[in-house]
Amino acid sequence: MAATERASKPVKNLVTLLEVIFLPLLCVAGAAAVLIWVLHWDPSRQLTRGLLYLVLALASLAMARCRLSFKSIGVTGRDILRGLAYAAIVLVVTLAFILLLQLPVSLVSLSPALLSPVLFYLAVALGEEIYFRGLMFQGFSRWKGPVTAVICSVLVFGLFHVPLQGWHGVALALSMGLPFAVVRLRTNNIIGLIFAHWLIDLVDSFFRLSPVGLGTVWVGVLYVAVFGGLSTGLWLLGRRDGVQKST
Numbered sequence: 001m002a003a004t005e006r007a008s009k010p011v012k013n014l015v016t017l018l019e020v021i022f023l024p025l026l027c028v029a030g031a032a033a034v035l036i037w038v039l040h041w042d043p044s045r046q047l048t049r050g051l052l053y054l055v056l057a058l059a060s061l062a063m064a065r066c067r068l069s070f071k072s073i074g075v076t077g078r079d080i081l082r083g084l085a086y087a088a089i090v091l092v093v094t095l096a097f098i099l100l101l102q103l104p105v106s107l108v109s110l111s112p113a114l115l116s117p118v119l120f121y122l123a124v125a126l127g128e129e130i131y132f133r134g135l136m137f138q139g140f141s142r143w144k145g146p147v148t149a150v151i152c153s154v155l156v157f158g159l160f161h162v163p164l165q166g167w168h169g170v171a172l173a174l175s176m177g178l179p180f181a182v183v184r185l186r187t188n189n190i191i192g193l194i195f196a197h198w199l200i201d202l203v204d205s206f207f208r209l210s211p212v213g214l215g216t217v218w219v220g221v222l223y224v225a226v227f228g229g230l231s232t233g234l235w236l237l238g239r240r241d242g243v244q245k246s247t
Contacts (some may be wrong), residue, residue, distance in 0.1 A: 010143070017139035020063050024131060027059035028052055046120040053127035060130040064138075073134035074190035082241070086183040086234060087192025094176060094200055097226050101219075102209035117205035125198035132157045132177075133184045133193055150181040171220050175227035176200075182231045186238030 032052055035041045041048045061070070070076045074083070108114070132153050141149035158174035180193055203209075212219055 013139075013143040016067050017143045019067055020060075020135045020139040023063055024056055024059035024135065028056050031055040046116055050120040050123040053123040056127035057123070057130045060127070060135045064130075064135055068135070068138055068142075072138050073130065074138075074184060074188055075130065075134060077189055079187045079189045080191050083183065083187035083189030084192035084195075086187050086237075087196040089234065090179045090183060090193075090230065091196040091199060093179075093226070093230050094196075095203060097222075098200075098203060098209075099207075101214075101222065102212055104207040105210050106208045108206055108208060114205070118202065121201040121205065122198050124201060125194045128157070128160075129180075129190050129194045129197055132160075133180055133190045137181065137184055146185055150178075150185055153184075154178050154181050171223055175223035179227055179231045179234055182234045182238070186234060186241070 032043070035048055035051065036043050043049070060073075061075070064070055064073045064075075136156065137149045137153045139149075140152045154174060154177040157177040158170045161173040162170050180197070183193055184190055214222070
């Protein structure tokens with residue numbers, strides 16, 4: 001009986017992985033059909049897209065409640081403070097890199113209209129972090145282990161940005177997705193990542209940035225160097241914390 005249970009466990013984990021990946025997306029597809037085809041909402045509006053991201057976040061939480069747990073996807077637990085600290089490192093390095101690469105030209109006029117991008121990018125951060133770094137990460141981790149979870153969650157996160165941002169966007173998403181995945185692995189918490197993701201996205205709304213003066217190849221090299229180095233540092237920091245806890 002024990003051997004049969006061990007043999008069936010990978011199959012169960014694969015089924016769970018497929019459920020946590022596709023069922024939230026089916027919920028989003030259903031909501032999109034209602035909003036766009038029934039109510040005739042413009043799919044390019046931030047309100048429409050923001051509601052769909054909220055559906056993704058809620059559907060992901062529902063899947064976690066049914067198939068995994070809130071603690072396993074990193075929205076609860078005892079590592080919130082450490083997760084916030086690690087996410088703060090990612091936030092500072094990322095904003096410094098973006099603002100040095102593209103010096104701010106001016107600040108967008110502050111007005112009540114800024115409330116829309118503030119709420120929109122909060123919905124984006126909630127949806128993407130709960131789905132990619134929370135639900136999907138844990139699904140891959142249960143199926144094939146943490147290294148597979150890091151690699152696959154980063155790749156899918158990058159490909160997810162292709163339709164809206166093109167291959168330049170996917171390069172940035174892949175690069176930034178790596179340190180985010182490392183933080184998720186080392187802290188088992190995504191609360192700090194939600195805030196970091198939100199604030200990074202708001203930079204594009206609050207600042208008018210200068211164009212990148214370097215060619216695409218050199219920008220890609222910089223992405224890899226900066227975020228690869230950041231990911232390595234976070235990985236080593238996590239190992240150091242682990243050694244300290246065990247002593």
